[in-house]
Amino acid sequence: MNIFLQYTLLIYFLPLIAFGIQIFVGKRLPRQGDWVSTGAVLATLVLSIALFAGMLLDYNPDFKQNFSFTWLETTNFKISMGFLVDNITIIMLLVVAIISSASHIYSLKYMEGDSRYSQYYAYLSLFTFSMNGIVLANSFMLLYMSWELVGLSSYLLIGFWFEKDSAANAGKKAFLTNRVGDIGFFIGIMLLFTAIGSFSYADVFVGVAAGKITGILLTLAGIGLFMGAVGKSAQFPLHIWLPDAMEGPTPVSALIHAATMVAAGVFMMVRVFPILTPDTLILIAYIGGFTAFFAATIAITRTDIKQVLAYSTLSQLGYMIMAIGTGAYTVAFFHLAIHAMFKANLFYGAGSVIHGMHHALHKLGDDKTDAQDMRNMGGLNSKMPVTYWAMVISSLAISGVPLFSGFLSKDAILAGTLALVNRTGSHHLLLFFGFGAALITAFYMFRMIFLTFHNKPNKPKIFDHIKESPTAMLIPLVVLSSLSIFIFYTLPNVNPLSGQGWFTHLVEQHESLVPGHLNPSVHEIEESIHHSHIPAMITSLIVAGLGLLLAWLMYFKKIVSPDVWARRLKPLYNLSFNRYYIDELYDKILYQPFYKLADWVAYVDWDVYDKKFINGLGRVTEWFSKVVGIADYDGLDQGIVDGIGRNTQKLGNSLKKLQTGRIQNYVLYAAFAVVIILILLML
Amino acid sequence: MDLNILSLLIWLPIIGMLAIAFVPREKVDIIKIIAATATGLQLFLAILLWMQFDKTTGSFQFMERYDWIPSFNIFYTLGVDGLSLPMVVLTPLLSFLAVFVSWNTKRAVKGFFALFLLLDTGMMGVFLALDFFLFYVFWEVMLLPMYFLIGMWGGPQRVYAAIKFFLFTLFGSVLMLIAILALYFTCGQTFDMITLMHTAPTALNGVLWWGMSAIKVIWILLFVGFAIKVPVFPFHTWLPLAHVEAPTAISVILAGVLLKMGIYGMLRVNYGMLPEAVWWFAGALAVLGVINVIWGGLAALAQKDLKKMVAYSSINHLGYALMGMAAIVAVGAENGNNYAAAEAGMSGAVFQMFNHGTISAMLFIIAGVIYDRAHHREIAGFGGLAKQMPIFAGVAAVAFFAGLGLPALSGFISEFMCFVGAFPVFRTIVIIGTFGILINAAYFLRAYQKIFFGELNKKYSDMPEINGRELFTLIPLAIITFILGVYPAPFLNVIRETISGIIEHVATLGIAPGIF
Secondary structure, eight states: OOHHHHHHHHHHHHHHHHHHHHHHHGGGSGGGGHHHHHHHHHHHHHHHHHHHHHHHHHOOTTOEEEEEEEEEEOSSOEEEEEEEEEHHHHHHHHHHHHHHHHHHHHHHHHTTTOTTHHHHHHHHHHHHHHHHHHHHBSBHHHHHHHHHHHHHHHHHHHTSSTTSHHHHHHHHHHHHHHHHHHHHHHHHHHHHHHHHSOOBHHHHHHHHHTTSSOHHHHHHHHHHHHHHHHHHTTOTTSTTHHHHGGGSOHHHHHIIIIISGGGHHHHHHHHHGGGOOHHHHHHHHHHHHHHHHHHHHHHTTOOBHHHHHHHHHHHHHHHHHHHHHHTOHHHHHHHHHHHHHHHHHHHHHHHHHHHHHHHHHHHHTOOSSOTTBGGGOOOGGGTOHHHHHHHHHHHHHHHTOTTBHHHHHHHHHHHHHHHHHHHHSOOHHHHHHHHHHHHHHHHHHHHHHHHHHSSSOSSHHHHHHOOOOOHHHHHHHHHHHHTTBTHHHHTTOOOTTOOOSHHHHHSOOOOOOOTTSOSOOHHHHHHHHHHHHHHHHHHHHHHHHHHHHHHIIIIISOOSOHHHHHHHTHHHHHHHHTGGGHHHHHIIIIIHHHHHHHHHHHHIIIIIIIIIIIHHHHHHHHHHHHHHHHIIIIIIIIIISTTSOHHHHHHHHHHHGGGGOOHHHHHHHHHHHHHHHHHHHHO | OTTOHHHHHHHHHHHHHHHHHTSOTTOHHHHHHHHHHHHHHHHHHHHHHHHHOOTTOOSOEEEEEEEEEGGGTEEEEEEEOTTTHHHHHHHHHHHHHHHHHTTTOOTTHHHHHHHHHHHHHHHHHHHHBOBHHHHHHHHHHHHHHHHHHHHHHSOTTHHHHHHHHHHHHHHHHHHHHHHHHHHHHHTTSOOBHHHHHHHHHHHTTTOEETTEEHHHHHHHHHHHHHHHHTTOTTSOTHHHHHHHHSOHHHHHHIIIIIHHHHHHHIIIIIHHHOHHHHHHHHHHHHHHHHHHHHHHHHHHHHOSBHHHHHHHHHHHHHHHHHHHHHGGGGGSGGGTOOHHHHHHHHHHHHHHHHHHHHHHHHHHHHHHHHHHHHSOOBGGGOOOHHHHOHHHHHHHHHHHHHHTTOTTSHHHHHHHHHHHHHTTTSHHHHHHHTHHHHHHHHHHHHHHHHHHSSSOOGGGTTOOOOOHHHHHHHHHHHHHHHHHHHOOHHHHHHHHHHHHHHHHHHHHHHTOTTOO
């Protein structure tokens, strides 16, 4: 068997086996089987590293292996499934394996003592399995199936503490919101399949290049696929589920709702980029850009530490989506990988803080104070130095400060946006979104750092009981902090200001396959990005610096009062604070009418249609049979053929009894009708 | 085969029924064991049949043919093909499990199981009969025990529900009977279904009755007859009531087997004997399918009673099958001779029929498990049961997620095929139908959350976990759902040739010009 197939099969199925073991016997195993899931995921990590090392040794940008088998087949209809292994797959497998391993290890302590500990690990394994399905899929079929399965694991893990209504609601909301996107995704797949007759990426690409689907249909197919991404990657207007998803345990938030699953939408768009039309792309760019900016403006007024990070995730995903739209799709993937590391790290840091807070509150016997509210923290850097430094490093990365990883990819995205504007001479709004979000990002990240870790503790009593988290939780922090340093992404080059390196060498942009050269060529895109690189970098450094400075003035030095400014900008502040009232709006214009419609349907169906109409028909028949009975008995029998015989009278009587509802009569009636029909037909 | 395996399949339950007749009514255990043995043997034979079945041909196999009423050309003809085989296996499977579901029946045990076995014979007969008269007889045989099983062992409104069920179905049977007789007299006085499939299209060609095409008239009669069983909107209102009132085991049979007879009948009779009209009616079928999907789904979302919700979910789920059936017209030249789409839709419909059988059976058993403990089915009246009954919550999750079409469970792939098949021809209709997958998820997740999540309802803090017998009725169905969801090929291979045969039949006989 091919070595890549062996490796990927193992990577794919080991977590599934772990899931099976955990769900059925996990509880009875020593340590409730946490080592089963953790072992499986560590094995996938080793295998992924091996694949990755092989990729680096091979250093071939065109590396591609495709494995396919027939899953089901009728005479002319066939669905194949299989794996596509190229450099993008290998990098993504490694990203998933790293973060998933980190979450497994982190959870050993974070979830210790939970009443459903073994189930938790089962779900984590299920997630890893499904996520790897998305990564490995070589066709829309396996992609879509894995897509739904990550949705399931996300649902189960968000609602893991299902005793809380808020958690159960959040799980449901996530699943249903994703389904809205999936409707578009599904229609997109059907449009492609109808035109091309296959679900596999390779066939679809060939079909599109051959012009089997063009124009508005291709655009619609692309928008359909993008809708799937909008759902999964939580882009406006389907972003509403992700902040609620923070109800899940924090390692889950790090793994699923920050680093990997929510990036699946971006990953899909990277995969299908060559078939996207210019119209689709520009829509994608605006949705992404808007989400990046819009989510950032909400993040600045959050007080819950995980909520800040949730909106920050939305915003960063928006960046990636925008990069797809501007044509710099490999950059989107670059940012995906880099973001996964620092964002997971931020969540582990936040989890570490929350863990410490819980610990302290538990000691105080306080179950009222919110362990996630930054207003209850402050000054924690002295108590939690490892956590503190990990979060600072990650915040520097996300803010786009040189020497850290985020700088490389964010700068490239902004250069891509600037390049688009330069190429087309329009879409300046995207620049505003991009750079504006960069400024706000630096601001809210350091607002979070200063509020949580600096100044005097806001609640000294709690502060006294805060302790640094246990080693199992610190390992992921240290590892991922290291992976937020630029050099891991640029080797063999060591210039901190240039993103060039193994990544850019091994993940090359492919030409658009849309016929008629509607999209710019790779050369044009790269050329224009090259020219935009320096101005974009300088601008992004300036705005990031401004954001940081503002946060420093407001929350560290406290020279500028945030409260005063909140009052001065009251309407804007309210919009941000209330998340633009979008949840309330949806409730009013979508959910309520939807449930009302359902109630109406049920009412019409049961109380009007059935009770009134159908039963009315019954009553009419009853009345009719009564009339016939009377006519027969009183008119025919009594009046005309009176005395002919008892048989007729009996018949009349039995017809009259129809209304009694006794079943024998109905049977008789039916049999009678049948006989009449038989006679009629024989004549 | 000389064994007459098909006859054996049909008459085994009757033998069981006769045996039960001789057992004194207080020996309930013996009665139950007889019922379990009869259905168990039947299941064993059905599995044997599945394994012996020749997948490479689309024609009828294991045929049996004897004279019955020669003067009217009535024969006792049986046979099985890829269309009936899945149902022939599903019927004894669900019957066997249903015996265990109703293990604790208290009232009139003897009568219950005797009637139940009679019902079993009727159902098996419908799927195996190839003589129209025989088909009709079995169809009616099934009706009576069903009436009594709902009317005597059901819930508080059982009599009303039973009469409604009976009148609806009787109405359908009468229409069907007229159609059967019309076919008999216009197509050479034969009830032989295989012959009719070949003679009816030409014999009816150009015949007008009261100015209407005879083909269309007969199609409508048959369609309404079968549509009541499916049930297709607007003939569906007997279903929720019947389900709510019926005892659990009967709901299982009703949803799992009886509803399938509608779709089976359409594919066997309407598609087989009136292929021309398929072209005429396919658009309407697709529209009705979508109405079923959306209407049934929305109604399910609003239900407060768990069983009623599951009942409406049947209407919703079988809508997908109707859409898939409509996809057959993709083979038309105007649709680009798209055989792939036609096969996807038709196989999807048959697959959906089977999957709905296993999934809705699970859902009804689950509703029954809850009802047996709490004596009510109010969705909002529970809460937090996942904490109290984790195993039950897990099994229920499989059923609920299968119901909402989660990949890796069988319902997903059949729904997917129905959509993909119908899409090239009925694009707008199918796009409207895709909202069904959202509504589906909405009502299942809503119910699951209300029952299993949240704080544990204090009233049920001592509710016992699902017991071994109940698990035994659910696990086989869950395993089938899972296996066919991961690897559907074994199922699709069995039906493949028959489906291709039907498509070919409709494609070649259906587009003769000048029919209407």
